[in-house]
Amino acid sequence: MNSMLRKSVLGVAGLAFTGGVFAGPIAAHAGTPTVAGKPVAAVQADKPDMGKLVPHGVQGAQSRIDLSDEQVGNAKAIIAATKKAGLPERAAVISIATSLQESKLENLGHLGDANDHDSLGLFQQRPSSGWGTPEQITNPEYSTVAFEKGLKQVDGWQDMPLTEAAQTVQVSAYPDAYAQWEQQAADLVAQHWNS
Numbered sequence: 510m511n512s513m514l515r516k517s518v519l520g521v522a523g524l525a526f527t528g529g530v531f532a533g534p535i536a537a538h539a540g541t542p543t544v545a546g547k548p549v550a551a552v553q554a555d556k557p558d559m560g561k562l563v564p565h566g567v568q569g570a571q572s573r574i575d576l577s578d579e580q581v582g583n584a585k586a587i588i589a590a591t592k593k594a595g596l597p598e599r600a601a602v603i604s605i606a607t608s609l610q611e612s613k614l615e616n617l618g619h620l621g622d623a624n625d626h627d628s629l630g631l632f633q634q635r636p637s638s639g640w641g642t643p644e645q646i647t648n649p650e651y652s653t654v655a656f657e658k659g660l661k662q663v664d665g666w667q668d669m670p671l672t673e674a675a676q677t678v679q680v681s682a683y684p685d686a687y688a689q690w691e692q693q694a695a696d697l698v699a700q701h702w703n704s
Contacts, residue, residue: 522666550574557598557702562695564599565670572641583631583649584653584697585704587662590653596699599667604639607656607675608632610687632656632679 543546576584584605591601608614611633614672625653627635627643630652659678660666666674672688681687 514584542670550691556699559695559699562598562698563691564668567691567695568670568672568688568690570684572694574609574613575691576614581697581701583608583614583616585652585701586649586699587631587702590650591657592702593650594657596657596661597667598702601698601702602691602694603660603666603671603674604632604653604656604694605678605697606671606687606690607689609679610675610683610695611679616649618643635701638692 522674556570556609587602587604587608591598591604594600604615609630611628612631612659614631616631617633627637629636629643630646632646632652632655634652634655636643636646646655651682656678657688660674663669663674663677666677668687669677671691671694675681675687676684679687
């Protein structure tokens with residue numbers, strides 16, 4: 510190494526050391542920045558990375574509905590089942606967006622004449638199509654696991670736009686409708702994934 514380069518490297522290292530010695534005690538007493546009384550680092554660590562929740566950005570116009578405590582509870586049940594299955598946050602976003610489209614996060618029983626065939630539950634799954642018994646399909650954990658089992662069978666679902674992944678599992682008459690719920694689903698996962 511030539512002597513000029515060596516002196517430069519040693520000079521930079523010396524500055525870094527000196528800066529660390531002098532800034533160390535000061536930094537130790539500086540305190541942690543806070544937002545709303547919580548340390549900034551803790552606030553950021555509590556939320557999943559939005560880039561993982563919505564890797565392609567939202568597609569098209571977004572819809573949003575006000576949720577009751579029951580609907581929020583169903584979203585939390587979907588998140589819990591997703592975590593229990595060992596799937597990432599993105600699976601929960603796809604699942605919640607699908608449920609928002611299919612049932613508005615309501616665990617629907619048989620709706621009589623208004624029923625779409627024999628569709629039931631959060632995902633409007635049909636016993637006659639092999640999704641399970643009516644009792645199973647109306648169990649939020651079971652119906653989520655059933656949906657996500659179908660999702661895992663879709664090659665590359667993690668890299669697909671939400672509506673394509675959901676449609677491949679659901680085979681809906683309205684294949685593009687799932688996309689409108691992606692932002693609200695991501696917001697719910699961001700809010701409740703670590704709660």
